[in-house]
Amino acid sequence: MSDGKKKFSFLSVILSVICVVFVAEAAAPAAAIGNQQFFWWIFLIITFLLPYGMVVAELGTTYEGDGGLYDWVRDAFGDKWGSRVAWYYWLNFPLWIASLATLFPSILGMVFGVELDLLPTLAIELAFVWIVVFMSFSKVSDSAWILNGGAVLKVAIAVAVGALGIWFAVNNGFASDMSFETFLPDFTNTSALSYLSIILFNFMGFEVICTFAGSMANPARDIPKAIILGGLAIGAIYLFCGFGIGAAVPADQIDPDFGMIVAVATMVGESSPIFVAICLIFLVTLFANMASWSFGVNYVADYAAKHGNMPKVFAHENAKTEMPTGAAIVNGVVATLALMLQLIPIPAISEGIFWMLFSINVVFLLISYIPMFPAFLKLRRVDANRPRVFRFPFKGALMYAALIVPAVELVLSIVATIMPLSADEVATKLPMLIGVLLFVVIGEVVRIVSARGRTEEYHGLTPELAAARLAEEAAAGEVGEGESAAAVAVATAPVAKPAPVQA
Structure with missing residues (x-):
């Protein structure tokens, strides 16, 4: 991954975290929960973000490699689950590209006061998709300006929307009921619960930041600090932006597609230069967001393909830059096919294309994280002697609780997103459910076909295999200064490496 030049300062790492994790277009669906969003944001920051971030910090600084999430799950549970995670993790990205592409023509139409027909709409959407594809051909270390600039612009938009919300509320009053009861969670509001996955x-x-380790000056120091500080900063940004949207538009009227843009238009008017500027900057951030995610997702797909856990096309790299161009091109093809769904004359699909694709993308991303928590526990057990620069701070029952709760939250949010919880949701959620089930089946086919390219089946680390690997790393001089003498002793002990199990 690295070209030998360490170009990422700690500030760049923090800005990269913000650029990758903060998703401006997702602020509106979260705001559609209403004032309850503040409760859920705070609750999930404590019960999900902090334990998830600390798990990633430990795994990302303990296990170096381009595979990230895929590597951790494969190390713990072997090729079968590694392949599944690689598929789910990769699949979310082209669907996400396609969903964001559908925003482009509509927002341009708002800015310039035109309504585009289907063909020019598709042309603009496809242009967005393939520009993102070509942007992902560049090295991450040579594209720090994209990550840094994207982060600054995203924060600027979020702060602007929040500030406009305060200004609007002072001059016009809040658009929503601000009584205390509205800030408490309502478990009977199934439509609001559907947005918790957002x-x-x-x-x-x-974990995408962990794949940038080769471009960092000191990843062992920078990754944990960036995850914790960046996570808290991102939570604050989301809360402020969500407040601004809710101040101008009642929760039950917030459009999950264009909620932020509509809120700004409500506050300052569509003819305002402020509205035009925010719209155009918002569109620029979509490119930055996709470029930043492409670096991590494409590397994971490429890395998995080299292990025989994804189709070989994903392992194709540019001979000069070593960038995973095969994965990037497949992203473009899948996103293009997804956009062609707009040609189907079914309103639930053609008219709700953004939310359908975005929801499926969200579901697969969340699914890919569920195995990470049991993988963390297994790696702690079978690879206990490996030195850890950063350690998950809890132990015993408290650690198990801190890991089980986020996994359960992922499962429940996925169910709430794609399962119709009322008769009114059948028309919108049934296509999502069918799409998710279809892609799961396709993923199993891909896993079986990809396995034919492997000469041996990896079943995951055992204590013996972990000790042998650590000994090999010590012998190769890969022992860090912070490693304990006991760990080095274990690493250099003569442990027989078990023979691989043939596929």
């Missing part, structure tokens, strides 16, 4: 989605992405 809050969790808004926390995802810290």
Whole structure:
């Protein structure tokens, strides 16, 4: 991954965290929960973001490699689960690209006061998709300006929306009921509960930073600090932005597609230069967001393909830059096919294309994280002697509780997103459910076909295999200064490496 030049300062790492994790377009669906969002944001920051971030910090600084989340799950549970995670993790990205592409023509239409027909709309959407693809051909270390600039612009938009919300409320009053009861969670509001997955989605992405380790000056120091500080900063940004949206638009009227843009238009008017500027900057941030995620997702797909856990096309790299161009091109093809769904004359699909694709993308991203928590526990057990620069701070029953709760939250939020919880949700959620089940089946086919390219089946680390690996790393001079003498002794002890199990 690295070209030998360490170009990422700690400030760049923090800005990269913000650029990758903060998703401006997801602020509106979260705000659609209403004032309850403040309760859920705070609750999920404590019960999900902090334990998830600390797990990623330990794993990311303990296990170096381009695979990130895929590597951790594969190390713990072997090729079968590694392949599944790689598929789910990769699949979310082209669907996400396609969903964001659908925002572009509509927002441009608002800015310039035109309504585009289907063909020019598709042309603009496809242009967005393939520009993102070509942007992902560049090295991450050579694209720090994209990550830094994208982070600054995203924060600027969020702060602007929040500030405009305060100004609007002072001059016009709040658009929503601000009584105390509205800030308490309402478990009977199934439509609001469907958006809880968006809050969790808004926390995802810290592991992408771990794939940038080769471009960092001191990843062992910078990754944990960036995850903790960046996570808290992102939570505050989301809360402020959500407040601004809710101040101008009642929760039951917030459009999950264009909620932020509509809120700004409500506050300052569509002819205002402020509205035009925010719209155009918002569109620029979509490119930055996709470029930043592409670096991590494409590397994971490429890395998995080299292990025989994804199709070989994902392992194709540019001979000069070593960038995973095969994965990038497949992203473009899948996103293009997803956008073609707009040609189907079914309103639930053609008219709700953004929310359908975005929801499926969210579901697969969340699914890919569920195995990470049991993987963390297994690696702690079978690879206990490996030195850890950063350690998850809890032990015993408290550690198990801190890991089980986030996993359960992921499962419940996925169910609330794609399962119709009332008769009114059948028309919108049934296509999502069918899509998720279809892609799960396709993923199993991909896993089986990809396995044919492997010469041996990896079943995950055992204590013996972990000790042998650590000994090899010590012999190769890969022992860090912070490692304990006991760990080095274990690493250099003569442990026989078990023979691989043939596929």
